[in-house]
Amino acid sequence: MIRLPLILIFSAFLFSAGVYGVLARRNAVMVLMAIELMLNAVNVNLVAFAAQLGDITGQVFALFVIAVAAAEVGIGLAIVILIFRNRATINVDEVNLLKW
Amino acid sequence: MSAQEYAFIVLAVVGSASAIAVVTARNVVHAALYLVLSLLSVGGVYLVLGAEFVAWVQILIYVGAIVILFLFGLMLTKAPIGRDTLDNQRRWLGALVGLGIFAGLVFMIQDAFDVRGDAWAFEPVQATTEQVGSAMFRSYILPFEAISFLLLAALIGAVVLARKDDAA
Numbered sequence: 001m002i003r004l005p006l007i008l009i010f011s012a013f014l015f016s017a018g019v020y021g022v023l024a025r026r027n028a029v030m031v032l033m034a035i036e037l038m039l040n041a042v043n044v045n046l047v048a049f050a051a052q053l054g055d056i057t058g059q060v061f062a063l064f065v066i067a068v069a070a071a072e073v074g075i076g077l078a079i080v081i082l083i084f085r086n087r088a089t090i091n092v093d094e095v096n097l098l099k100w
Numbered sequence: 101m102s103a104q105e106y107a108f109i110v111l112a113v114v115g116s117a118s119a120i121a122v123v124t125a126r127n128v129v130h131a132a133l134y135l136v137l138s139l140l141s142v143g144g145v146y147l148v149l150g151a152e153f154v155a156w157v158q159i160l161i162y163v164g165a166i167v168i169l170f171l172f173g174l175m176l177t178k179a180p181i182g183r184d185t186l187d188n189q190r191r192w193l194g195a196l197v198g199l200g201i202f203a204g205l206v207f208m209i210q211d212a213f214d215v216r217g218d219a220w221a222f223e224p225v226q227a228t229t230e231q232v233g234s235a236m237f238r239s240y241i242l243p244f245e246a247i248s249f250l251l252l253a254a255l256i257g258a259v260v261l262a263r264k265d266d267a268a
Binding site (some may be wrong): 088 | 102104105108109112115119122123128132135138139142145146148150151152154156157158161162165166169170172173174176177178185186187188189191192194195197198199201202205206209210212213214215218220221222223224225227231232235236239240242243244246247250251253254255257258263
């Protein structure tokens with residue numbers, strides 16, 4: 001027996017750590033890592049509710065989220081490397097070309 | 101408390117501590133390695149919940165592919181070490197927002213679910229790979245095709261973005 005709210009609190013903690021990472025980090029690669037933590041929190045919720053409801057759908061969508069996360073990291077790191085090549089920095093505070 | 105709950109709590113404590121380490125580590129490579137630990141404990145949570153296939157996909161794709169991509173990204177970009185270059189000057193504001201979100205979520209969870217009682221306790225049933233496969237290819241074939249198209253677009257996009265264009 002396992003209590004569902006404990007899993008939800010764990011997932012909420014992972015999500016909050018990810019939010020802090022996105023807001024506090026200046027290195028673009030570290031921001032992407034924090035986004036991975038947030039996506040993982042969502043996956044934990046999906047799998048927990050799939051187990052509690054006895055419905056496999058949550059697991060299927062967790063797999064979809066993992067695939068989207070892989071695509072996101074591929075594109076994100078390509079953009080980061082391109083910014084580094086052009087500006088010689090990946091500090092997100094200094095990359096403000098589109099800032100009005 | 102049952103054995104499953106003990107296993108979950110150990111995994112959750114390890115995962116939460118390494119998640120904190122990911123967002124506070126001063127060395128970027130250490131942060132990537134803490135991310136491995138955090139993702140592995142999330143995979144362990146999936147095993148405890150009986151989602152075996154998702155757990156192995158998590159370990160294969162996240163630990164095997166995504167973290168390796170992160171390490172390559174860190175190696176190809178200059179990675180200065182130290183709190184002042186890695187973190188924002190006003191990181192306490194970020195900490196405030198993170199704590200606020202956590203407090204709000206925990207309040208809503210304990211409001212909607214009975215945290216202390218056993219009303220929401222359940223016995224995890226092992227989900228076989230066959231069940232996952234037939235659900236994916238019978239009911240969710242359209243999202244599956246959309247994901248495969250997305251992966252193709254991401255593949256081409258990453259190649260186009262990262263290519264060194266000598267002519268231009």
